[in-house]
Amino acid sequence: MTLFEDPAYASRMLTLLTLSFHIIYATIGVGVPLMIMIAQWIGIKNNDNHYLLMARRWAKGFVVTVAVGVVTGTIIGLQLSLLWPSFMELAGNIIAMPLFMEVFAFFFEAIFLGIYLYTWDRFDNPKKHLLLLIPVAVGGGMSAYFITVVNSFMNSPAGFDIIGGDLVNANPLLAMFTVSMPTKVAHVLSTAYMTIAFMFAAIAAFRLLQKKNQEYHKKSLHMAMKIGLIFAVATALIGDLSGKYLAAYQPEKLAAAEWHFETTTEAPLVMWGVLGEDNEAKYALHVPYALSILAHGLPNSEVIGLEEFPADEQPPLVIHYFFDTMVTIGMFMIILSLLYWFGMRRKWAFVEKTWYRWLIVAGGPLSFLAIEAGWWMAEVGRQPWILRGLMTIEEAATTSDYVGWMFVLFAVLYFILGVGTVVVLSYMFRKNPVEKDLERMQGGESS
Amino acid sequence: MILEIVGISVLWLFLFGYIIVGSIDYGAGFFNAYSIVTGRQHILSKIIQRYLSPVWEVTNVFFVFFFVGIVGFFPQSAYYFGTILLIPGSLALVLLAIRGSYYAFESYGKQGHKGYAIMYGLSGLLIPASLSIVLTISEGGFVFLEDGNPVLDYSALFYSPLTWSIVVLSIAAVLYISAVFLTWYANETGDKDATNLMRKYALSWSVPLIIAASGIIVELYFHNETHFENLLSLWWMFAISFVLWILTVVLIWKRRNYGTAFWLLTGQFAFAFFGYGIAHYPYLLYPHISIHEGFTNPAMAISLIVVFILGMALLIPSLYLLLKLFLFDKNYIKGKK
Numbered sequence: 123m124t125l126f127e128d129p130a131y132a133s134r135m136l137t138l139l140t141l142s143f144h145i146i147y148a149t150i151g152v153g154v155p156l157m158i159m160i161a162q163w164i165g166i167k168n169n170d171n172h173y174l175l176m177a178r179r180w181a182k183g184f185v186v187t188v189a190v191g192v193v194t195g196t197i198i199g200l201q202l203s204l205l206w207p208s209f210m211e212l213a214g215n216i217i218a219m220p221l222f223m224e225v226f227a228f229f230f231e232a233i234f235l236g237i238y239l240y241t242w243d244r245f246d247n248p249k250k251h252l253l254l255l256i257p258v259a260v261g262g263g264m265s266a267y268f269i270t271v272v273n274s275f276m277n278s279p280a281g282f283d284i285i286g287g288d289l290v291n292a293n294p295l296l297a298m299f300t301v302s303m304p305t306k307v308a309h310v311l312s313t314a315y316m317t318i319a320f321m322f323a324a325i326a327a328f329r330l331l332q333k334k335n336q337e338y339h340k341k342s343l344h345m346a347m348k349i350g351l352i353f354a355v356a357t358a359l360i361g362d363l364s365g366k367y368l369a370a371y372q373p374e375k376l377a378a379a380e381w382h383f384e385t386t387t388e389a390p391l392v393m394w395g396v397l398g399e400d401n402e403a404k405y406a407l408h409v410p411y412a413l414s415i416l417a418h419g420l421p422n423s424e425v426i427g428l429e430e431f432p433a434d435e436q437p438p439l440v441i442h443y444f445f446d447t448m449v450t451i452g453m454f455m456i457i458l459s460l461l462y463w464f465g466m467r468r469k470w471a472f473v474e475k476t477w478y479r480w481l482i483v484a485g486g487p488l489s490f491l492a493i494e495a496g497w498w499m500a501e502v503g504r505q506p507w508i509l510r511g512l513m514t515i516e517e518a519a520t521t522s523d524y525v526g527w528m529f530v531l532f533a534v535l536y537f538i539l540g541v542g543t544v545v546v547l548s549y550m551f552r553k554n555p556v557e558k559d560l561e562r563m564q565g566g567e568s569s
Numbered sequence: 570m571i572l573e574i575v576g577i578s579v580l581w582l583f584l585f586g587y588i589i590v591g592s593i594d595y596g597a598g599f600f601n602a603y604s605i606v607t608g609r610q611h612i613l614s615k616i617i618q619r620y621l622s623p624v625w626e627v628t629n630v631f632f633v634f635f636f637v638g639i640v641g642f643f644p645q646s647a648y649y650f651g652t653i654l655l656i657p658g659s660l661a662l663v664l665l666a667i668r669g670s671y672y673a674f675e676s677y678g679k680q681g682h683k684g685y686a687i688m689y690g691l692s693g694l695l696i697p698a699s700l701s702i703v704l705t706i707s708e709g710g711f712v713f714l715e716d717g718n719p720v721l722d723y724s725a726l727f728y729s730p731l732t733w734s735i736v737v738l739s740i741a742a743v744l745y746i747s748a749v750f751l752t753w754y755a756n757e758t759g760d761k762d763a764t765n766l767m768r769k770y771a772l773s774w775s776v777p778l779i780i781a782a783s784g785i786i787v788e789l790y791f792h793n794e795t796h797f798e799n800l801l802s803l804w805w806m807f808a809i810s811f812v813l814w815i816l817t818v819v820l821i822w823k824r825r826n827y828g829t830a831f832w833l834l835t836g837q838f839a840f841a842f843f844g845y846g847i848a849h850y851p852y853l854l855y856p857h858i859s860i861h862e863g864f865t866n867p868a869m870a871i872s873l874i875v876v877f878i879l880g881m882a883l884l885i886p887s888l889y890l891l892l893k894l895f896l897f898d899k900n901y902i903k904g905k906k
Binding site for chain 2: 182185186188189190192193194195196197199200201203204205206207208210211212213214215216218219221222223224225226228229230232233234235236237240241244257289292293294295520521522524525528531532535538539542543546547549550
């Protein structure tokens with residue numbers, strides 16, 4: 123098996139595994155503090171115990187996922203050096219600064235999260251307690267920002283020259299502000315907020331289907347769907363800008379994702395389908411002019427095709443499906459939340475029907491799937507490069523043996539941590555149902 | 570020249586911080602598990618939980634800071650250590666992951682779950698042991714080059730007495746540091762039984778600690794003579810460290826000034842750890858990487874130092890707030906809040 127023979131292949135697989143697992147917790151880590159903040163703010167403003175309880179319950183569950191996010195984040199941080207030592211040697215010279223800053227951002231977040239969690243009843247003015255969440259949410263957002271900066275650098279390296287194989291004229295600041303950075307950072311942040319909003323909407327919808335505490339969960343659902351809608355629309359707009367970035371700076375990635383082989387004007391957007399002979403996409407949905415619009419904003423503009431790149435520099439064509447998964451789910455979520463919002467305002471009955479609730483429940487996991495697909499598209503779409511145009515994954519990978527076995531080891535670990543999270547969270551919330559927490563709050567007792 | 574000294578000093582200081590905070594943390598987890606197994610849970614668990622809960626995430630950051638910093642300041646070390654540490658590094662990561670997650674699972678989810686407590690107690694004790702292997706490897710003699718790529722000689726590492734002495738020292742240090750700290754903390758909470766028990770643990774780990782530490786100096790004489798001689802020329806640092814050890818033990822023996830005892834212990838480890846580090850200079854990995862050749866470019870070095878200073882300006886006040894609210898707040902530690 124290649125996994126046990128080829129260290130470069132095994133390193134790719136292990137990185138794929140770690141990132142796919144970590145991104146779930148990282149997304150929760152970025153998104154949840156904002157949701158807690160909004161809920162607690164509404165709760166204080168309207169003096170509504172339901173919202174205060176939402177904040178409290180979310181925070182309780184949040185610490186468990188933070189713990190797993192911290193350890194998997196530590197794993198990927200060190201694994202970068204263990205699996206890609208040559209890349210990290212180069213990266214250390216030029217892009218170490220955001221990595222370093224990320225540690226500070228996280229440190230800051232961790233300290234205030236610790237204080238926030240243990241001071242629910244220590245302030246006479248509840249607004250002071252709410253203020254503690256600001257550094258938590260800002261720290262989480264900054265962590266995402268710094269890490270995405272590093273990923274942007276890998277896609278559009280800048281801020282140095284390579285002369286005779288040596289890195290010279292290093293400018294760490296230029297390396298941080300690369301052309302891909304603005305769209306990537308915005309996309310990562312808005313999708314995280316969107317996904318977490320839809321995650322809470324899914325939980326609330328599920329509870330409503332179980333006929334649990336109607337008032338509490340209806341409020342939660344309503345709030346989450348509205349926030350989700352805002353960020354889903356923002357994500358679509360930013361996604362459009364990402365397409366324009368790709369067309370200008372990484373045309374091979376866009377071409378591979380769209381199965382766009384020949385350079386043409388008035389290019390249609392190919393969705394789904396199966397690749398037949400002569401690179402003909404069968405059973406696909408062709409949206410006329412859409413690719414030209416995505417790439418340059420005009421229906422008759424020219425889009426570079428994959429044929430213009432040497433075969434060994436073309437990204438794998440499978441990223442087409444990753445792209446389509448991401449976009450399809452994104453569109454679905456916009457329509458779902460928009461209909462819900464209109465429906466609630468106009469009192470359309472169907473948005474409160476069982477089947478619609480089930481669609482909202484599905485929206486939670488689907489949003490996470492969209493995040494995964496987006497990252498697979500971003501990372502697999504950079505192949506064969508680890509640092510686009512400069513270093514391939516083969517050159518970067520470790521030469522050690524046994525990487526395949528480490529893959530097995532970490533697969534077992536992630537399985538244990540994943541199951542552990544689910545078991546512990548469901549136990550926590552089964553033991554403390556909403557009704558019980560509400561009684562406690564009204565009784566003035568602290569939990 | 571001066572930049573790399575600044576860089577390595579900052580990193581060494583953070584590693585020292587990790588050793589102290591991490592030891593308290595990992596030792597506490599182990600004592601908690603041990604007390605559950607031996608049925609003395611009622612004495613210890615409460616104070617340990619109360620101390621650990623708000624600070625555990627902070628510990629991990631010291632470690633991440635160190636390895637991110639070393640890649641930034643000394644990128645070459647990422648290549649060498651990254652290649653050779655695949656297996657020991659991965660094992661340490663698995664232990665760290667189990668420790669961190671199960672700690673949270675137990676304290677936030679299933680409080681008092683025996684299996685979870687034992688899992689994080691044991692994995693915590695093994696983390697310092699697995700990380701200490703890096704110190705052994707850095708002494709040289711275990712890494713050779715094959716086609717220009719560094720390769721770790723696993724069997725030489727496994728059969729070396731130096732490896733095992735350092736492992737023993739790391740475990741003894743964790744239990745000793747943690748016991749001394751918890752004696753102080755338990756005393757502050759006014760819990761007599763817990764204080765007495767922790768005091769007993771502190772005293773019983775003090776002697777194994779000093780034997781293991783002296784043993785390593787002897788081992789080094791056989792393993793890496795340069796390092797040994799450098800250590801001898803810094804004899805006064807180790808002498809101070811030894812005196813501080815005696816003073817700590819005396820204070821604890823006489824049941825007096827537990828707080829001072831803990832700060833003396835910090836001093837003891839600081840002198841020994843910095844003495845060891847200075848004697849290791851200029852090598853990061855004998856004889857392959859020195860801090861001079863492996864250093865990053867000046868632009869990156871200056872940026873990192875600037876970021877470090879700004880970061881500290883942000884963190885020190887926040888850390889102070891954390892300590893003020895939890896560690897030094899009389900009402901909190903006594904369980905009234």
